[in-house]
Amino acid sequence: xxxxxxxxxxxxxxxxxxxxxxxxxxxxxxxxxxxxxxxFLEKLLKKLLKAQIEVIKTAGHPIILAKLAGKxxxxxxFYGHYDVMEPGDLNSWSSDPFKLTKTNGRFVARxxxxxxxxxxAQILGIYTYLQTHESLPFNITLFIEGEEEQGSPNxxxxxxxxxxxxxxxxxxAIVVDGSANPDGTNVLxxxxxxxxxxxxxxxxxxxxxxxxxxxNVMENSVTQLLNFLDKIYDSKNGLVKLPxxxxxxxxxxxQELAWIKLLPFDKKQIxxxxxxxxxxxxxxxxxxxxxxxxxFNISSFKAGYLGKGIKTSIPHQAxxxxxxxxxxxxxxxxIKTDLFEIFSDEITTNKLEVKTLGQLPPEKTxxxxxxxxxxxxxxxxxxxxxxxxxxxxxxxPNYVWKDILKVPxxxxxxxxxxxxxxxxxxxxxxxxxxxxxxxxxELLNR
Numbered sequence: 172x173x174x175x176x177x178x179x180x181x182x183x184x185x186x187x188x189x190x191x192x193x194x195x196x197x198x199x200x201x202x203x204x205x206x207x208x209x210x211f212l213e214k215l216l217k218k219l220l221k222a223q224i225e226v227i228k229t230a231g232h233p234i235i236l237a238k239l240a241g242k243x244x245x246x247x248x249f250y251g252h253y254d255v256m257e258p259g260d261l262n263s264w265s266s267d268p269f270k271l272t273k274t275n276g277r278f279v280a281r282x283x284x285x286x287x288x289x290x291x292a293q294i295l296g297i298y299t300y301l302q303t304h305e306s307l308p309f310n311i312t313l314f315i316e317g318e319e320e321q322g323s324p325n326x327x328x329x330x331x332x333x334x335x336x337x338x339x340x341x342x343x344a345i346v347v348d349g350s351a352n353p354d355g356t357n358v359l360x361x362x363x364x365x366x367x368x369x370x371x372x373x374x375x376x377x378x379x380x381x382x383x384x385x386x387n388v389m390e391n392s393v394t395q396l397l398n399f400l401d402k403i404y405d406s407k408n409g410l411v412k413l414p415x416x417x418x419x420x421x422x423x424x425x426q427e428l429a430w431i432k433l434l435p436f437d438k439k440q441i442x443x444x445x446x447x448x449x450x451x452x453x454x455x456x457x458x459x460x461x462x463x464x465x466x467f468n469i470s471s472f473k474a475g476y477l478g479k480g481i482k483t484s485i486p487h488q489a490x491x492x493x494x495x496x497x498x499x500x501x502x503x504x505x506i507k508t509d510l511f512e513i514f515s516d517e518i519t520t521n522k523l524e525v526k527t528l529g530q531l532p533p534e535k536t537x538x539x540x541x542x543x544x545x546x547x548x549x550x551x552x553x554x555x556x557x558x559x560x561x562x563x564x565x566x567x568p569n570y571v572w573k574d575i576l577k578v579p580x581x582x583x584x585x586x587x588x589x590x591x592x593x594x595x596x597x598x599x600x601x602x603x604x605x606x607x608x609x610x611x612x613e614l615l616n617r
Contacts, residue, residue, distance in 0.1 A: 199254035199320035232317030241307035251290035252319035284590030296611020344572035349584030365533035419500030553609035
């Protein structure tokens with residue numbers, strides 16, 4: 172029986188499993204439905220895949236490890252996560268967020284796109300292959316996490332703990348999460364930017380004072396903060412002044428530039444989708460900026476009176492938050508050290524407080540051309556078309572596979588770009604869901 176015949180004959184069964192999976196809330200923050208979801212996945216993986224299952228306890232929600240034996244010694248790890256975000260305002264949803272609803276060619280529910288639909292497509296793709304072939308071509312390890320929506324706090328410690336035992340045979344990691352290109356084409360991603368975020372809090376007094384009483388006497392915390400900011404960032408030229416910030420930033424290779432040229436670039440569509448007024452750059456510059464250049468983004472600024480009208484007071488405290496997207500081999504620890512050294516005097520005199528808020532290293536996979544082409548062709552067989560993205564502009568914890576397991580890692584997202592993950596009416600299109608099953612099948616179909 173062919174791949175398509177099997178999928179068509181089992182469509183109702185697949186969608187019923189999807190409905191049951193969605194009905195188990197598995198809320199990452201509160202823990203509601205986590206135990207029931209783990210139990211459901213254990214039974215599903217045993218029933219469909221005859222997998223050897225082990226539930227790994229962590230300091231938070233458990234990780235499911237499922238192993239399937241294949242013909243060769245090669246062992247490919249497939250990553251997904253079962254936890255979801257809270258639904259938010261239920262009145263904003265067009266239907267019950269924990270009841271899978273099919274409308275206008277989309278499956279709508281919390282977790283439909285991020286990541287239950289994509290995880291289930293992985294499982295059903297492997298199931299389809301097993302039912303239409305005698306055996307798997309290689310060993311498979313399914314690694315299913317339960318805290319991705321909290322920033323995966325126990326992912327790295329768990330992999331560190333298992334790297335020489337239960338994960339020692341893994342040769343390659345494939346992460347199935349995220350969304351396809353906005354034009355609907357599935358993508359193969361070979362890396363991602365990292366992120367380092369911090370907060371600066373400037374203080375000049377214990378409370379605000381009247382500008383008529385202490386103007387020219389008390390220093391304004393906003394002015395002080397802007398002067399501090401100038402020590403680390405040249406806003407006119409858009410350059411970071413931290414001494415080692417740009418260490419490890421590399422230019423794209425000829426191959427990466429060739430992949431970039433094949434990516435879609437529609438200025439009007441990008442401007443309309445982002446709601447921006449100007450996009451003064453060509454295709455290559457656009458993708459260079461998104462994939463190969465670090466950023467320094469002031470994400471928030473707060474100080475003084477923020478109500479209606481005017482309040483003639485001198486703010487005693489001002490705060491701003493910064494996130495830096497990192498690329499190549501930029502070293503977060505060195506950047507953080509430089510940041511605290513530059514402000515050591517200000518910190519000592521209590522004029523400034525510096526808080527680190529988060530950090531995630533960038534990741535760039537080094538893999539043979541043959542392996543990249545093999546994955547490319549698998550996605551193409553499944554969907555008809557595929558792009559290679561040298562790096563994802565966003566930040567995900569893919570560094571754990573490269574730096575801890577020491578294996579190449581590839582990201583193959585199954586969801587549509589308008590999946591509304593973390594928003595109301597989250598969804599995955601029927602096309603993307605079934606294409607995800609096809610991709611998972613073709614990744615095995617050598």
